[in-house]
Amino acid sequence: MNLPNRVQLIDVGPRDGLQNEKQPVPAATKIELVHRLQAAGLTEIEVTSYVSPKWVPQMADNHEVMAGLSRPRGVRLSVLTPNLKGFEAALQDKPDEIVVFGAASEAFSQKNINCSIAESIERFAPVVEAARAAGMAVRGAMSCTVGCPYEGEIAPARVAYLAGLMKGIGVQRVDVADTIGVGTPRKVQAAFEAALQHYGIDDVSGHFHDTYGQALSNTLAALELGVWNFQSSVSGLGGCPYAKGATGNVATEDVVYLLHGMGIGTGIDLDALVDAGAWISEQLGRPSGSRVARALLARRAG
Ligand code: HMG
């Protein structure tokens, strides 16, 4: 075991979490959520995406949300940009990091971004170049690294192939995403080992949806490899519009509880995070998806 003593979390709730909300969520609510996450000690937050509003209407307020944010020093805000049109729109809002997003599965690439894996890399290449020239960091999300809603199980070799393509165009770090939450620890480790053929351990992160309740186990499996960057969503918000039935990311509260319980630092104040999660759950009119938050709130009430 090669456990890290510190973990860096990216809260993707405002983007991955809220992108799938059917009810309109006002920009002011998204802005306040980001501020509450900052106050709880999150130093990396995935805020929004610059995609077609016809495909993902919930993210159409990207400019308004970004313009409304306070940007404390030391906080990195990231946004999704699938193509040059998205990047040019993002540029005016000065994100710290942009995210290009591809898939290890051909079918998911087609459904999600309407092009093949090879075409996606052609689209990403000028985006990566422009972002680097503008002094922005570049991350690459790799969807369906263990399973795909259309193709079933995905072989690690396909993750290695995509990671190699991402590396080739200058993507600085990659997310190993289990988009539909079907992964189990050994399969997730195999996906990481494939990504690690092209990226160092500091440049890979885990992004686990919790559909099958495996995300915390998969987090531990990744920690055992020395992975120390993870993405999670406050309150377990979310789901993917192009992966039917997939639930949200693992809840940030649950990951923080796991890590702190193992003596691994995050810089996050769990109580303040639980408050942020309770607040957004109330705004959305439903209970928190975080088991830890529900337990801590019940303990407080009792
Ligand atoms: P397309 O239709 O192939 O693009 O969409 P196009 O270039 O042919 O353009 C068609 C129309 O879209 C045009 O408008 C463009 O202007 C417009 P029209 O002339 O018809 O009015 N358009 C855009 N508008 C705004 N922003 C843009 C943009 N690009 C074109 N950037 C595109 C390609 C990628 C845009 C489309 O497929 C799309 O928006 N897809 C949505 C993808 C998405 O947001 N998915 C969810 C996020 S990924 C995810 O959740 C997974 C992740 O969490 C990791 C994991 O869990 O696996 C990251």
Ligand code: MG
């Ligand atoms: Mg996701």
